[in-house]
Amino acid sequence: KAGVTQTPRYLIKTRGQQVTLSCSPISGHRSVSWYQQTPGQGLQFLFEYFSETQRNKGNFPGRFSGRQFSNSRSEMNVSTLELGDSALYLCASSLTVTGNTIYFGEGSWLTVV
């Protein structure tokens, strides 16, 4: 069974640009969540989707958005990139919204220059 797949793995963007990151959950998993990891702030929750609906959202500005498709695949978008958005963005999937093991992908390394 394939794990959580994130693309792209590495990318470099310029300030002011926007970026879209993609996540394919484990087959059968309907819950997808996103995290930002930086050395200073650690792992910060961005949002969680279940059955195409945003179920929970972290404390991030509106420049950060996401969506989930009917096949449970998810994308997150960051608009008007800032230097501080440089981070490892991790996607995780689980069977349902709570009480289950959550599996992470390898992440997408975003560098904003």
Place this chain on the structure above:
Amino acid sequence: SQQGEEDPQALSIQEGENATMNCSYKTSINNLQWYRQNSGRGLVHLILIRSNEREKHSGRLRVTLDTSKKSSSLLITASRAADTASYFCATDGAGANSKLTFGKGITLSVRP
């Protein structure tokens, strides 16, 4: 804000020794999960312990949970150099809209 707080922040031991890492949290939980992260990689799930469980084992890993003290510990026995990584505890809250909340992690170095 971080729900789980790991302790110590960094730990350095000799191969073959046991490593004990602690995690404390503030609010009621459904379960607590421990993860490992090798440098620059994703998080690898190690073990999940539910709020009605007190201890779980998986290979060389032993996790305990004390809900009265709101704390958990992860014990790695007979450590290996390959165990060198960052370890995170994450709590799955008890509310309807709970989310998995991570601590800042513990850096474990196992010297060969």
